[in-house]
Amino acid sequence: MTFGLSESMRREVYATALALLVAMAAGSVLILIWGVSPARVYGTLLAETWGSEYGFGQVLFKATPLIFTGLAVAVAYRAGLLTVGAEGQMAAGAFATAIVAAALPADTSAAVALPLALCAGMGTGAVVGALPGWLRARFGAHEVITTIMLNFVVAALVMWAGRTGQFVTETTHTREIVAGAHLASLGLGSSAANLSFVLALIFAAGVAWFFGRTRTGFEWRLVGASASTAEASGIKVRRVIVMAMALSGALAGAVGANTVLGDKHYFEEGLARGAGFMGIAVALLGRGGPFGVVLSALLFGTLAHGGFVVNALVPRELVEVLQAVIVLTLLATSAAIRRAVTNAGGAKEGA
Amino acid sequence: MRLMPSPSEATPALELHGIDRRCGITQANDKIDLIVRRGTVHAIVGENGAGKSTLMKIAYGLMRADAGTIAINGEAIARTRHRPADALARGVGMVHQHFMLVGSLTVAENLILGHEPTRHGVLDIARAEREIAALAERYGIVVDVRARTELLSVGEQQRVEILRILWLGASILILDEPTAVLTPGEVKRLFGLLKSLVAEGKTVVLVTHKLDEVHAIADRVTVLRKGKVVAELPGDSPPEDIARAMVGRPVLLDVPKAAATAGEVVLAVSGLSVAGRAREAVSEMSFEVRAGEIFGFAGIEGNGQSELIEALAGLRPATAGSVRLRGDDVTRASVGERQQRGLGLVSEDRHRRGLALEMTITENLHLGRLAEVSRPLRLDRAAMRARTAQAIAEYTIAPADPDAVVASLSGGNQQKIVLARELSRPSLRCLLCAQPTRGVDIGAIEIIYQRLLAARSAGVAIVLVSAELSELRALADRVAVLHRGRIVEIVAGASLANPDELERIGGLMTGARA
Numbered sequence: 001m002t003f004g005l006s007e008s009m010r011r012e013v014y015a016t017a018l019a020l021l022v023a024m025a026a027g028s029v030l031i032l033i034w035g036v037s038p039a040r041v042y043g044t045l046l047a048e049t050w051g052s053e054y055g056f057g058q059v060l061f062k063a064t065p066l067i068f069t070g071l072a073v074a075v076a077y078r079a080g081l082l083t084v085g086a087e088g089q090m091a092a093g094a095f096a097t098a099i100v101a102a103a104l105p106a107d108t109s110a111a112v113a114l115p116l117a118l119c120a121g122m123g124t125g126a127v128v129g130a131l132p133g134w135l136r137a138r139f140g141a142h143e144v145i146t147t148i149m150l151n152f153v154v155a156a157l158v159m160w161a162g163r164t165g166q167f168v169t170e171t172t173h174t175r176e177i178v179a180g181a182h183l184a185s186l187g188l189g190s191s192a193a194n195l196s197f198v199l200a201l202i203f204a205a206g207v208a209w210f211f212g213r214t215r216t217g218f219e220w221r222l223v224g225a226s227a228s229t230a231e232a233s234g235i236k237v238r239r240v241i242v243m244a245m246a247l248s249g250a251l252a253g254a255v256g257a258n259t260v261l262g263d264k265h266y267f268e269e270g271l272a273r274g275a276g277f278m279g280i281a282v283a284l285l286g287r288g289g290p291f292g293v294v295l296s297a298l299l300f301g302t303l304a305h306g307g308f309v310v311n312a313l314v315p316r317e318l319v320e321v322l323q324a325v326i327v328l329t330l331l332a333t334s335a336a337i338r339r340a341v342t343n344a345g346g347a348k349e350g351a
Numbered sequence: 352m353r354l355m356p357s358p359s360e361a362t363p364a365l366e367l368h369g370i371d372r373r374c375g376i377t378q379a380n381d382k383i384d385l386i387v388r389r390g391t392v393h394a395i396v397g398e399n400g401a402g403k404s405t406l407m408k409i410a411y412g413l414m415r416a417d418a419g420t421i422a423i424n425g426e427a428i429a430r431t432r433h434r435p436a437d438a439l440a441r442g443v444g445m446v447h448q449h450f451m452l453v454g455s456l457t458v459a460e461n462l463i464l465g466h467e468p469t470r471h472g473v474l475d476i477a478r479a480e481r482e483i484a485a486l487a488e489r490y491g492i493v494v495d496v497r498a499r500t501e502l503l504s505v506g507e508q509q510r511v512e513i514l515r516i517l518w519l520g521a522s523i524l525i526l527d528e529p530t531a532v533l534t535p536g537e538v539k540r541l542f543g544l545l546k547s548l549v550a551e552g553k554t555v556v557l558v559t560h561k562l563d564e565v566h567a568i569a570d571r572v573t574v575l576r577k578g579k580v581v582a583e584l585p586g587d588s589p590p591e592d593i594a595r596a597m598v599g600r601p602v603l604l605d606v607p608k609a610a611a612t613a614g615e616v617v618l619a620v621s622g623l624s625v626a627g628r629a630r631e632a633v634s635e636m637s638f639e640v641r642a643g644e645i646f647g648f649a650g651i652e653g654n655g656q657s658e659l660i661e662a663l664a665g666l667r668p669a670t671a672g673s674v675r676l677r678g679d680d681v682t683r684a685s686v687g688e689r690q691q692r693g694l695g696l697v698s699e700d701r702h703r704r705g706l707a708l709e710m711t712i713t714e715n716l717h718l719g720r721l722a723e724v725s726r727p728l729r730l731d732r733a734a735m736r737a738r739t740a741q742a743i744a745e746y747t748i749a750p751a752d753p754d755a756v757v758a759s760l761s762g763g764n765q766q767k768i769v770l771a772r773e774l775s776r777p778s779l780r781c782l783l784c785a786q787p788t789r790g791v792d793i794g795a796i797e798i799i800y801q802r803l804l805a806a807r808s809a810g811v812a813i814v815l816v817s818a819e820l821s822e823l824r825a826l827a828d829r830v831a832v833l834h835r836g837r838i839v840e841i842v843a844g845a846s847l848a849n850p851d852e853l854e855r856i857g858g859l860m861t862g863a864r865a
Contacts, residue, residue: 213732215725222718225707232666232696232704233719234687 048309057191063301069279079244080224085147087276088154093253097121098267101177129249194262397575398792444516454501506537614642622672647827655836693780763795
């Protein structure tokens with residue numbers, strides 16, 4: 001519960017850094033097969049992401065939804081739940097955000113419009129999240145299956161609601177939101193980065209504080225560590241399951257802040273698609289910790305935008321394969337390396 | 352059966368020299384020398400984590416030593432090529448703590464698994480049954496070779512395990528904690544069997560942590576501590592000497608107990624029934640426990656103890672009857688409500704009910720007690736730290752690191768955390784305490800006994816479930832004997848000191864009428 005880098009956290013950082021090197025090496029092989037210099041590709045990738053104002057802004061913009069969904073997965077994971085529902089919760093939340101923000105009177109002030117739009121998104125996400133939580137608590141239905149299925153249901157519902165009146169005619173997007181609900185740009189070149197990145201950081205800090213410092217957070221972690229022990233400690237485990245899934249859904253539902261309030265100013269079908277599923281990878285790589293989630297979201301954001309910028313050197317398909325190879329290698333090797341590091345540190349064996 | 356080589360009498364049956372084995376950062380075995388003479392019972396004792404099981408697994412070929420030499424019947428064995436099949440071929444057999452029998456098969460079928468006798472390519476089970484029955488008779492083992500093993504009692508299953516390794520030709524038998532699951536009567540039978548085996552020239556290596564057993568049967572005893580041999584003594588050495596060698600300091604085996612000063616009734620159970628997995632686990636049970644009294648439950652595992660404790664704790668619903676805590680009906684109360692009224696729980700399964708293994712000592716000391724350190728929007732971490740420091744000092748929890756993850760602690764230290772937490776509840780009036788010293792080393796047992804007796808003196812009503820009659824004798828004021836979810840008889844705790852009475856109670860536990 002200390003904020004300084006503990007021994008185990010330092011081990012995590014080493015393992016991840018090492019895994020990143022292995023992943024880059026694996027990517028290099030692919031690039032070499034194509035006949036291009038890996039140094040040039042990686043150089044361009046870095047220069048056009050972290051090396052330029054616009055590129056950096058785009059990295060932040062791409063990382064923001066991943067922070068929200070990564071936190072969503074991490075929160076559930078801490079309480080011992082594996083959610084695959086961030087994709088649907090995100091879509092439902094963003095849709096609700098756009099509908100509410102568009103329905104407000106045109107002269108609504110930001111102080112009213114922003115919280116309302118955000119609450120609509122998070123509230124909708126929470127409801128979509130609480131449902132599989134309740135199914136788990138009440139009937140023992142496994143949340144992995146129910147959240148997967150709910151993603152389809154939610155996607156279909158959003159499309160249906162859109163087509164029956166919410167989408168602008170002949171399009172798959174909603175009306176423009178009112179000016180008061182616009183989230184300000186961060187002013188990084190002409191990038192789409194906006195204040196929702198700051199919001200995501202605040203949420204990450206909030207999640208860290210919640211789990212590290214509060215009684216409820218402690219109890220949720222206990223449920224995640226051992227539900228049977230939590231029960232014997234007098235904790236109402238079922239209630240925690242529903243609440244944790246709801247909070248998870250609320251965090252995923254906040255994605256609309258970035259794409260709807262901060263960038264497009266309307267909801268469009270397929271917006272931020274994949275960010276919900278990617279949140280699982282982000283949370284895994286971030287080891288379920290809020291700061292780990294932020295760091296790994298930034299890495300994934302870098303790869304996402306980096307893919308565009310190296311497009312000139314290598315074909316688009318290779319860029320996509322490269323991204324996938326790096327993510328896969330990273331996840332696989334970081335697990336293996338962590339295990340190796342931990343074993344060297346000494347797993348105790350009973351005698 | 353195989354023909355065994357017959358080396359001269361002087362050759363040790365089992366000889367281990369300079370055995371080293373690292374498990375992670377711990378040196379589980381550190382240059383261990385062990386010589387087991389033929390035709391003797393050799394006990395290996397030590398606290399949990401002393402390296403007993405590791406050493407035996409190395410001898411049996413289940414684990415590989417990092418260094419050292421192994422010789423069986425004088426024949427050196429390449430350290431790197433020693434596997435259980437080789438060990439068996441050389442006459443070493445092992446009976447594990449958890450039996451390796453297939454429940455749905457008969458005794459004979461279990462024994463011939465992997466070595467099936469055939470005639471003209473067809474399984475000849477009749478011949479096997481005849482041979483096994485003859486072998487059993489030779490050693491005075493009474494068992495129906497056609498019985499399905501899952502229908503046998505634990506003691507019978509153990510004898511089948513022993514029969515199995517004898518059938519496979521073992522002349523050196525390694526038994527890992529064989530008495531952990533047996534009643535006193537069954538222990539007696541087991542020891543009788545082991546003695547007749549030794550008289551036949553077989554060799555027995557007995558891994559145990561019960562010193563009275565060493566005294567009862569062992570010819571020699573090797574004491575391990577922290578992976579090293581710290582003493583080798585004759586089997587009839589005083590238990591105090593062996594205990595001192597095990598722990599490294601003098602140990603008080605009999606904790607002095609003050610006279611009972613039972614006060615008002617704290618826990619009143621009336622007509623309680625609880626459903627079990629297949630049948631009713633607890634049937635119409637009634638008893639009262641007073642303040643300052645330790646009320647024990649003796650019984651073979653699976654006779655309703657677990658369900659009784661869970662029902663009293665609020666973790667399992669009662670199907671009939673009532674539970675009153677200090678006069679209030681709590682039959683339908685939640686776990687948390689019961690805790691607020693002064694109930695504490697030391698579960699028989701601390702890993703499942705008592706601890707969160709991935710969490711720290713500090714965190715585990717506050718499970719179920721967060722209300723005391725909870726402030727608006729935060730936990731009072733200073734208060735948590737202070738209490739952790741106090742518990743670590745009071746219970747000598749090692750390591751004394753508040754941030755150490757509990758999974759890395761020994762069983763004894765884990766149990767100390769549970770007890771420190773439950774016994775220091777400010778509202779504690781009644782403690783449910785199941786198997787408090789299971790998997791706990793001697794040094795910790797001493798502290799646990801002292802603390803439980805101190806709580807008794809302080810007026811806590813304690814329900815104590817234990818598989819160890821010696822534990823009930825040391826702690827309990829009254830003991831209820833359980834059989835099939837019913838209290839058969841309630842006896843005075845002191846009466847367990849009488850061997851005849853002990854025998855009679857052992858009988859009651861197995862269902863014999865008084």
